[in-house]
Amino acid sequence: MNNQDEVAQAMNSEQEDVGTRLRAAREASGKSLADISASTRVPSRLLDALERNAVDELPRGPYAIGFARTFARAVGLDEAEVADAVRAQQQQNSVGLVAATDTYEPADSSRIPPSRLAWAAGGIAVLLAAGYIGWRSMVMTPDMPTGNGGEQATNATVTESATRPEQPANAAPAAFADTEIVRIVASGPVWFSLENAEGRSQFDLTLDAGEFYTVKPEQRSLFLRTGRPQSLRIRVGERTLPQLAADDEIVSEVGLDGASLARIAASPPVAASSGMQPPATPQPTAAARQP
Incomplete structure (x- = not known):
């Protein structure tokens, strides 16, 4: 062997x-x-x-x-x-x-955890997921400011009523409260900027026809600037203010506080240039823009 x-x-x-x-x-x-x-x-x-x-x-x-x-x-x-x-x-x-x-x-x-512990861990995971979804929905939902008449306005995807009549531009109110809802409404493609007292832009946005932007309370101290005033109107509550200037004229330092808006409302209407159409009322499908 x-x-x-x-x-x-x-x-x-x-x-x-x-x-x-x-x-x-x-x-x-x-x-x-x-x-x-x-x-x-x-x-x-x-x-x-x-x-x-x-x-x-x-x-x-x-x-x-x-x-x-x-x-x-x-x-x-x-x-x-x-x-x-x-x-x-x-x-x-x-x-x-x-x-x-x-x-x-x-x-x-x-060392193997009991089934009760596994079910409890699964339940905690479901609760955490539901809490996260709820938190996301709260964060992504825009603020809903309320005007004097109790109207709620959203800064994201809001339908503008086509039946809302415009008030006469030459009937100036006594004053506008700073709590009034202020919207920048577009009747055509228009760019605007909100600037501070030094003329530095703090916010700018381009709107399409029928869209509008709801000015935030902290933006009421800023000044509006645009180069197409014929395609833009300021609406305070239920009242639409007159056109800010002649067609295609650059306007700036337009105050958004209550006193400045009251002066705009009391100003005479601006005649549109030849061949230019007056701004139209926002359509029912118009969407508000959020910065």
């Missing part, structure tokens, strides 16, 4: 001894394969294969080593010794394959 045969015989003897030792240790503990399977979460058929040294019936790679370690620990044997023996048998049966050094061990049943 040559040296290779002697080594193989010794390995076979050791492997058979491992299976016998596993079975003897289990029987000495008074446990069945079903008992070991319940405590280790290793299927009974794999435990039986280990006791019979049927390594070919085990999963290849580190899983078999992990099962062997778990079985040995459950019956009080040396884990490393049992694992080395099973690894040696795998190497003998798998010529040309490198033995895996990492091992996989089944999860300890005592």
Whole structure:
């Protein structure tokens, strides 16, 4: 008998001894394969294969080593010794394959969270998602300022009523309160800017015909500037003010406070240039622009 045969015989003897030792240790503990399977979460058929040294019936790679370690620990044997023996048998049966050094061990049943905890975690996740959606909807919803008449106006996608009549431009009110809703209404494509007292632009926007922009309360201290006054009107509450200047004339320093708007309302109407159409009332499908 040559040296290779002697080594193989010794390995076979050791492997058979491992299976016998596993079975003897289990029987000495008074446990069945079903008992070991319940405590280790290793299927009974794999435990039986280990006791019979049927390594070919085990999963290849580190899983078999992990099962062997778990079985040995459950019956009080040396884990490393049992694992080395099973690894040696795998190497003998798998010529040309490198033995895996990492091992996989089944999860300890005592460390697995109960189903109640998993359901509670799922419920918390659903509540967090719902809260985030609600927060997003609140953040993305524009403010709804209220005028003297209790009208609510939105700064995003608002329908302008086509039946709202325009007040006579030459009937000036006594005064405009700073709480009145002020809108910049476009009858055609128009660009405008809101500037501070130094003439520096703080906000600008281009509107299409039928669209309007609701001036924010903090913007009432700014001044309006535009180059197409014929395509832009200022509306205070239910009242539409006269055209600010002649067609295509650049206007600036138009105050948006109550006193300045009252002066605009009291000013005489500006005649449109030849061939220019007066501004139209915003259509029902007009959308308010939000900066």
